[in-house]
Amino acid sequence: MNWMRANPQMLLIVVMMSGSFIILAHFSLFRNKVIQRFMHASRGNIQKQVVIEESPYIKRNKIMNRESLARILRLNFEQKNETKPTSRKCHVAYAKLKGYISLHLMTEETNQTTSSGLTWPPTLKYLDFIYKDLEHGGVYKGPKECKCATNFAIIVPFRDREQHLRFFLFYIHPLLQRQRTCYTIIVVEQDDDKTFNKGKMMNSGFLYANSIGDFDCYIFHDVDMIAENDRNIYQCKEKKVAHLVWQMDKYDYEIPYYDYIGGVLAFTKEQFITVNGFSTMYEGWGGEDDDMMKRIWAKGYELWRPRKKNIARFKMIHHNHDKRNPRIDDYLMQDLLFSAISRQDSDGLNSLHTVRTDVIKYPSHTRVKVRS
Ligand code: UD2
Ligand code: MN
Numbered sequence: 001m002n003w004m005r006a007n008p009q010m011l012l013i014v015v016m017m018s019g020s021f022i023i024l025a026h027f028s029l030f031r032n033k034v035i036q037r038f039m040h041a042s043r044g045n046i047q048k049q050v051v052i053e054e055s056p057y058i059k060r061n062k063i064m065n066r067e068s069l070a071r072i073l074r075l076n077f078e079q080k081n082e083t084k085p086t087s088r089k090c091h092v093a094y095a096k097l098k099g100y101i102s103l104h105l106m107t108e109e110t111n112q113t114t115s116s117g118l119t120w121p122p123t124l125k126y127l128d129f130i131y132k133d134l135e136h137g138g139v140y141k142g143p144k145e146c147k148c149a150t151n152f153a154i155i156v157p158f159r160d161r162e163q164h165l166r167f168f169l170f171y172i173h174p175l176l177q178r179q180r181t182c183y184t185i186i187v188v189e190q191d192d193d194k195t196f197n198k199g200k201m202m203n204s205g206f207l208y209a210n211s212i213g214d215f216d217c218y219i220f221h222d223v224d225m226i227a228e229n230d231r232n233i234y235q236c237k238e239k240k241v242a243h244l245v246w247q248m249d250k251y252d253y254e255i256p257y258y259d260y261i262g263g264v265l266a267f268t269k270e271q272f273i274t275v276n277g278f279s280t281m282y283e284g285w286g287g288e289d290d291d292m293m294k295r296i297w298a299k300g301y302e303l304w305r306p307r308k309k310n311i312a313r314f315k316m317i318h319h320n321h322d323k324r325n326p327r328i329d330d331y332l333m334q335d336l337l338f339s340a341i342s343r344q345d346s347d348g349l350n351s352l353h354t355v356r357t358d359v360i361k362y363p364s365h366t367r368v369k370v371r372s
Contacts, residue, residue, distance in 0.1 A: 086146060088145070088146045088147065089146060089148075089149050090142055090148050090180040091146075091149075091180070092179055096178060098178070098230050100228060101175070101227065103226055103228060103315055104120070105167060105226065105315060106120070106121070121163055121166035122166055124162075124169075124362065124364070127166065127170060128364050131169075131173055131364045134173075134364070136361040136362070136363055137184060138363070138364050138366055139366075140176065140177060140181075140182060140183050141182055142180065142182040143180050146180070150181060150217050151184075151215050151217070152181055152182065152184070152215065152234060153184055153213075153215040154176075154185045154219050154221055154234075155186050155188060155205035155209065155218060155220050155221065156168065156186065156187045156222070156223050156365075157190075157198045157201035157202055158190070158201070158223055159189055159190045159196055159322075161223050161322075163317075164224045168221075168224070168225075168226065169185070169364045169365060171226050172185065172226075172227075173185075173364070175227055175230045176234060179230065179233055179234060181234060183234075184209070184212075185364070185366065186209055186365070186366050186368060187223075187365050187368065188201040188205040189367055189370065190370060190372055191357045191358070191370055192372055194283070194372055195325065195326065196283075196324055196325035197280065197283050198288050199277075199279050199281070199282050199348075200278075200280050200352065200354055200372050201370060201372075202220050202277065202278045203278055203349050203352045204352065204354045204368070204370045205368065206349065207349070208368050216236065216268065216269065217235065217236035218267050219234055219236075219264060219265070219266045220264070222264070222316070224317040225245075225264055225314050226314060226315050227313070227314055228313040228314060228315055229312075229313050231308075232244055232306055232311045233306075234266070235266065236271075237304045238268060239301075239302075240301060240302045240303060240304035241261075241265065241271055241304065242265070242303075242305070243261045243263075243303055243305050244264040244312055245262070245263045245305070245312055246306065246309040246310075248263065248314050248315075249314070249315045249316060259303070261289050261293050261296075262289045263316070264314070265289075265292070271301060272349075274299050274301075275295040276295065276344055276345055277349035277352070278291070278292055278348060279292070279336070279340065279343065279344075280347055280351060282328060282336065283328065284325055285321060285326065285327045286328050287337060291337060294341055295344050295348075298344060354370045354371060355370065356370055357369045357370065357371055
């Protein structure tokens with residue numbers, strides 16, 4: 001101890017060195033958290049954020065600086081298409097969900113330019129740019145660190161709703177990615193001048209999805225329905241047909257009647273084939289959803305909705321009736337609904353005569369054009 005008294009400067013140096021060692025060890029212990037936060041703040045992209053969290057490079061590099069971070073980023077992006085190293089199943093990470101989502105929807109069918117110079121809703125070109133890390137066709141293969149339990153086909157009937165589609169794509173991708181699901185967005189566009197036939201578009205979308213991949217859950221989704229809460233997990237139920245809507249702004253955050261199944265409806269492959277898909281005979285607005293409800297009951301299925309009503313909450317973008325989708329004549333609709341169950345096994349998937357005229361794979365979605 002005599003050397004300490006003789007060399008007070010030496011003592012000071014020893015104390016300072018051990019102090020910096022403790023700080024360094026502390027940083028090293030929590031480095032993953034620091035990096036995660038950094039990534040979250042700087043990129044705001046769920047897919048990339050998840051990749052970073054699981055990066056093996058972070059474990060190897062003890063000390064991080066800006067350069068090594070950038071290197072890790074590049075390395076991970078290059079690995080995008082590698083096969084997944086794990087067989088662990090993806091589960092919903094509730095802590096990573098946002099809950100209520102504040103939506104910015106316009107009611108008028110006009111483009112607006114925001115103060116930052118962006119067109120609102122974002123243009124398709126811009127959407128394709130922000131979703132460029134998806135596989136083309138709006139395909140998301142799930143978080144890197146796990147295997148998806150379910151592969152979803154999101155089927156969207158469509159014609160003349162470009163603005164709605166832009167809102168839809170802007171909001172649906174981050175939501176499904178936060179829910180850690182694998183999915184493909186399939187927009188089925190009626191490619192003729194005839195009256196809109198939503199049932200045919202739905203069936204056609206289902207058959208197309210079956211031709212390109214192995215899906216476990218088919219979610220039939222109106223293009224103008226935007227979820228207000230990401231805790232409403234998109235899902236199918238094996239024994240029941242899942243209707244993901246309890247509350248809609250259009251109906252003062254109620255649904256109009258219990259058997260109402262408009263908006264967002266989820267079937268397993270077996271369920272959709274068993275009910276023989278949608279009726280193809282509803283040309284124009286209305287009825288095809290009530291017809292489907294009859295098909296569901298007739299085949300012995302029940303309806304399922306989320307337990308908590310306030311998470312199954314949607315906004316429908318305000319719109320007028322489309323010119324080429326006039327309301328079906330009341331008498332005709334009554335007749336069709338009356339004969340729904342007797343027609344079920346001969347009108348639907350197995351009687352579909354549509355022609356697929358084109359398939360375009362945008363980064364943000366697959367557009368399937370169909371002549372009715
Ligand atoms: C209700 C139901 C809808 C359907 C419809 C009756 C809700 C939330 N939805 O919607 O599921 O049963 O009544 O047919 O209650 N579409 C186009 N272009 C068109 C026409 C329709 O893209 O020209 C698509 C689009 O995805 C739209 C969907 O079909 O969201 C339903 O049509 P709608 O929005 O005109 O009917 P709406 O809001 O009364
Ligand atoms: Mn609508």
